[in-house]
Amino acid sequence: MSVWESEIHEECGVFGVISPECTDVANVSYYGLYALQHRGQESCGIVVNDDGIFVSHKDLGLVNEVFTDETLSRLPQGTMAVGHVRYGTTGKTTRANCQPIEVNHQKGHMALAHNGNLSNAAALRNALELSGAIFHTTSDTETIAYIITRERLQSASIEEALSRAMNTLDGAYSLILMSPQKLICARDPYGFRPLCYGQTPDGTYVIASESCAIQAVGGTVIRDVEPGEILVFSKNGVMSRREHCKAKKKSLCIFEYIYFARPDSVIDSVPVHAARIRAGHILAKHYPAEADLVIGVPDSGLDAALGFAEASGIPYGVGLIKNKYIGRTFIAPNGRLDKVKIKLSAIECAVKGKRIVLVDDSIVRGTTSGRIVTLLREAGAKEIHMRISSPPFLHPCYYGTDIDSQEHLIACKHTIPEICKMIGADSLGYLPADALYQLTGNGAFCSACFTGNYPTSIPETTGKDRFEARLSQRKE
């Protein structure tokens, strides 16, 4: 799956910073977003709080495209900032949807960054519109901003408004919210998406979707934000609120471990790299192979390949390399050339004449896997035993993962032997769904996309696509 263009997407990454003194919080956010870039490559933004005045820069593009020396220098010094990287499906990627969202209101400005997906977004928006709300974007985040604002009219503080709002919001959300005087973060009661915070030596607090961003800015992780918890950072220090939400079964998205998160991140106390190595161990145990070499599909299959090699005793090697210059803006002019060949190449001297175990993190449509198998056979591989470090995708996600539609998911239409044949492998093994708990050593995760067991009630009219489709079909 990890090749050419990824077919599964996380929706976002969030980052926040609050410093005891006015300083270069925009730069800190810039570095933090850099470390979170893998969570969203379509747009990004930073809002700086300069003594109550909010100044922002947001645009479509990667962090290093949107933030140049010139655009960064236009952001002032400040004591707080909030940043966001966003993934969005192509057609709907517009500047209007760039985050953090900013709201001007007489009860105080607000900037809001969100990772996740509300499962009751359509119903909430419907009710808001009927009470006179107007929307500029098609994103959930604007709905969240509305609900917080309305609660705020009758709340003593912004954190009280947020805690009330959390009783209305269903689904997945890791939020960072900045008011003129406070930086606030919250994680939904199920904890679908990661969120943690830490501190740098000078006393600056940083909040981030993943721990790798805290380390990138020189900080030390303090802990994960708890499911349902609100943390309020201000001049008076850090305050936690938890009482407002009933306890739910913790349901972190298991695909964060398998693919989304960076291998150097630690989520809910489990290192991502270790989880992936364990996936390789499990595969080696459940689907052993007689082979000469274990290789991974770069980059996301490499850790599980290492784990497979460790557990099986078969030597680990490098058999495929990725062209590191192929970025978001790569164009593929019409023609007869195989695009997978531009992005990946086989190392003939490593694979020729060998029986290969090939490890990847997932199979979506199967096309790319088929091409990689061909690439290796052309380079002389004798046998190819494909091992996948996740179970087959069978169900839609309502919590912020953009899996391909069911009609395209190969596992929805074909048996595993059929898939094996379609991609041209000699054998194929998926990580068993009932072994997923071994990745993390606990059962505190959501694996609905593999199992169909959703932790929350799900919308009758399914999901985001239909919701957006309805939006654009409305007539006067």
Next chain:
Amino acid sequence: MSVWESEIHEECGVFGVISPECTDVANVSYYGLYALQHRGQESCGIVVNDDGIFVSHKDLGLVNEVFTDETLSRLPQGTMAVGHVRYGTTGKTTRANCQPIEVNHQKGHMALAHNGNLSNAAALRNALELSGAIFHTTSDTETIAYIITRERLQSASIEEALSRAMNTLDGAYSLILMSPQKLICARDPYGFRPLCYGQTPDGTYVIASESCAIQAVGGTVIRDVEPGEILVFSKNGVMSRREHCKAKKKSLCIFEYIYFARPDSVIDSVPVHAARIRAGHILAKHYPAEADLVIGVPDSGLDAALGFAEASGIPYGVGLIKNKYIGRTFIAPNGRLDKVKIKLSAIECAVKGKRIVLVDDSIVRGTTSGRIVTLLREAGAKEIHMRISSPPFLHPCYYGTDIDSQEHLIACKHTIPEICKMIGADSLGYLPADALYQLTGNGAFCSACFTGNYPTSIPETTGKDRFEARLSQRKE
């Protein structure tokens, strides 16, 4: 005033088109906006209605910067479109404020383009926020969109919602509003800003701030929209609504004739060029001069100069020329060079040894006028008699004209003889305020910026600037 960077600004121009069949309405809008570019150079936008689906492109920049072959080709064919050119003071020019504003709502999409300024904007926004509205922009137009949307929840049609909204909105507004099936325009009950409509030979209706835009797209003007009138264009033809608003004294901004409008436009049946020629006649009668040559400051002083020459019998000539390549993006690197010299130059052979009548449309701070007088003296002019085709600016405008603050207006602090001395002229004459009615032949205009006679009640806390200042000072 017309030199270097203009110190007085109109806020916007609007354009709408509805065709009997699906066609290139984006191109028509593009040409229409080109003809209205003088009304706003900061940003522009077009929204096309393709059978109920709205597709838009908006950005900061001139029409020919924002709309390239590529961006125009991304707009579909359609039956309706609405366009906008915008002027905004520098600091607040952001993409978020680009118009037309688009609203997604289950009662139907809406695109809204607005020229004018509400005098009760702050009060309306205040009330909306307290009832739970959130704002993304700092512009009046979003307030208007909110009020129409709220009225719509209890109205049978969008035009009924608009007519109800008009009972709430105070001040200046010429609006074009597009719903999935209708194109609607309205002018405030005082008619502060121009608005007219016409038709092209193929039956397409076009609405525009000025008649020049109708002619640019090959159309013929039908008539001005009446103050307080709503016009609804749809497949069923054109329908006018007027009963909803009480009759008010017609109050077109007189500065449209003096400076804003294009000389080939006809507003409320009075040709702009003719009004300017008459201003020259009046000046020649009230402030004659013994002189050898009449020249105008290009471009906006030329018509009145021609009128002065006609009425006085003194020969008309060209004494100053403007560098036509100095655009919006002209930069003026630090240095010792006189920037007026880059933009304007005197024609020595025309002015040397002569007594000159120099006609301009207004004086704001006086600095530029002083430099032009110096330029002419350096080229050998013997005497310079300055004549201004408007009265002195003394009062703020609440209806959409961005005059400089009173502390900078030279006429607020100095007598006419003092100004004459400050700019270095031999004599100085302003058009008398009580002769303004001769420009149009009627009294149906607003001249509050010269006289202080405001047609409507005005906000206690004055105007836009303070309103926006308050917005950014709010703390939690």
Next chain:
Amino acid sequence: MSVWESEIHEECGVFGVISPECTDVANVSYYGLYALQHRGQESCGIVVNDDGIFVSHKDLGLVNEVFTDETLSRLPQGTMAVGHVRYGTTGKTTRANCQPIEVNHQKGHMALAHNGNLSNAAALRNALELSGAIFHTTSDTETIAYIITRERLQSASIEEALSRAMNTLDGAYSLILMSPQKLICARDPYGFRPLCYGQTPDGTYVIASESCAIQAVGGTVIRDVEPGEILVFSKNGVMSRREHCKAKKKSLCIFEYIYFARPDSVIDSVPVHAARIRAGHILAKHYPAEADLVIGVPDSGLDAALGFAEASGIPYGVGLIKNKYIGRTFIAPNGRLDKVKIKLSAIECAVKGKRIVLVDDSIVRGTTSGRIVTLLREAGAKEIHMRISSPPFLHPCYYGTDIDSQEHLIACKHTIPEICKMIGADSLGYLPADALYQLTGNGAFCSACFTGNYPTSIPETTGKDRFEARLSQRKE
């Protein structure tokens, strides 16, 4: 001719500056090129001499597109600079052809800016290539650079090399050449193209194609460079060399007065504005008309219209206005709209019911003239008497003017009565060729494009186009 896109082009403008101390010579050049922008809009460049180190910036685009705050700030302070604006026919406009040309050579760097066209360019290039020269561009200027470099190998100084080179170069050239320690300019022995120099109050010398650029930077014109003269500016002051060239008949391009030059320039002691006024006088005398109003086609027909009005006693007025926002990048999307209508509009109240004298500077193909006549008739003009302030174009230019090819020139194929009918005018009068001398009061000009009397021998295989065609047809 002056409408839509001009069909006749000057090739270039040159600018040089040398200051007694290290200062912002790039800024001075920037302002100077701004004033010369009308001589070339395709590309521009500045080379700064910072104590012998040359730093340059050149690119395709207008002066204010190529030089931004950022690009200007990359140019250092220095004591000398040379700048260039260039016009080139579309297909051959490449960055490689941008000027000034820079040459690295052990006898010293050289930067070279050139306005004009060599009539023996093809022969010179041919000889150079056969002696082992290689060319990167298709421009004459590289040929000139080669010849100067070769002469330099056997000359005591760069100015001696230049004076030797001038014995080889035929045709039109106004050159500015910068070496590490000297700024040098030269004009060909016929003086086909203008060149003058002046001084600013702080002792800085400036050289420019037209006097308007000297005035734009705050300088005073000293005098025109004489035909055949070399001027050497250095720390030791100014030195003139004239003895190296035989005297020729002075042959300034008469079209500089009629169209190319800015009206505030003075060329070879004759003010351009005055020459154009005189063209109007001549037309009024030779081709009088019974009419109510004289109007000019903006911008280049306005002066002659004023002259026609003066001499005829018919009132001068404004009947056409030009959209000032239509720049080089204007795109004209496909469609049914008349592009002349976007660019020009008639002022109905001024022309309705009137008999009009319409003055323009030239007719090339006739299409634009026809559209303007139509525009005026649609606005209600009763009669239209067209007067052209130049004789008909009949012959190609070998000295740097890019007139349309003879097959497109309307006057090569039709009689004047035919042209009058084709453009729909009621009468038509061209300035008589034998009255041209009255424009300048002397006969020291080239009018070969009207008369066919070429001051120099002309190439057998005609001109530039064939030369370039050959270049690209060569096979191995």
Next chain:
Amino acid sequence: MSVWESEIHEECGVFGVISPECTDVANVSYYGLYALQHRGQESCGIVVNDDGIFVSHKDLGLVNEVFTDETLSRLPQGTMAVGHVRYGTTGKTTRANCQPIEVNHQKGHMALAHNGNLSNAAALRNALELSGAIFHTTSDTETIAYIITRERLQSASIEEALSRAMNTLDGAYSLILMSPQKLICARDPYGFRPLCYGQTPDGTYVIASESCAIQAVGGTVIRDVEPGEILVFSKNGVMSRREHCKAKKKSLCIFEYIYFARPDSVIDSVPVHAARIRAGHILAKHYPAEADLVIGVPDSGLDAALGFAEASGIPYGVGLIKNKYIGRTFIAPNGRLDKVKIKLSAIECAVKGKRIVLVDDSIVRGTTSGRIVTLLREAGAKEIHMRISSPPFLHPCYYGTDIDSQEHLIACKHTIPEICKMIGADSLGYLPADALYQLTGNGAFCSACFTGNYPTSIPETTGKDRFEARLSQRKE
């Protein structure tokens, strides 16, 4: 060395294609240059030969920045193309130096792409200038173009001119040369830089610096071009010329195997990946370590780390990951943040409490190595044993590798124990220079930068820097 910004640079990559029929040779070149991007990231270009007409696009930037859908679509179909990627030191990177160089000459156009560095460039250029040549660039390639052009005046064919020129050129050059009817490549008699050719199934020949580019376009490698060989591709097939050059000792740059080339390339019959694995074997034998884990510095240290693990039996693991979004345009705003931390991060769960063997390809200044050691210690590594898969850099390269100046090379000033202490490692081992031959299994390489044994005579005034310094110091 492989971190942050690489301190050693290859100068270029070349690519050529000739097809039996007119086709999309620009697209093929685009994909080929993509695969060679690692050899030069500063600029790139493609020249297409469309039946004798050359059309090119070249600019500063990466392949996917310079070639967009739009710029690619401006290149025509053709039968041949030549492409180039270039690395240049920052200050001298200008558009003028972009390759392929194009020469217009009556003996036929020529486009020339070059990888390497002439050791007698200064002397050749000096002689050319004294015979009247002028240079537009500061690159060797223009010198080569001149010499070929001059030889051509007295040669029967372009390949004869090239073979004569090769008797004059000293040093490193792998060239591709395109004339209207032929595509020609040549490699210097020592074979300093790689060059090979292959064929695609439709009969198209492709030439490339590395075999990976031939595979990327679907081709099969035929063989390496021999040192001193000229290959002429035309409609008549392929013809080899070798007799013109005396046999020399083959001297391929050994650093191609260690760092420059892509691991999937095969150079002079030796697979790069295998050579790097062998480097790890050698290190494990010469500098064993008591350790728990072997890790490599991504990306270029990974293969040797794998080899070390294989030979030592110590487990291979992933301990460092690289942020894959840090591209050429990454900016590092001022501040207190450690930039290495942005680019690289340690995986704590993998390295904590472990004794680590850390493998990298080279040490230049030592700063980056020191930071990586710190990073691993902060993540809890107990011991760090650094192993370098090349000998220490001690001598300048005259054949196209841009090593840092000797004053910055840590090994020129410090002993290995000192370096070990400076970077904070527990032990340090470099690949022994006398074991280099084991990488390739032969002695046919240049290792002068490690040993000082130069295969050719070297310039008295050393190298490129001084030559260029002289160029810019010349005064008139």
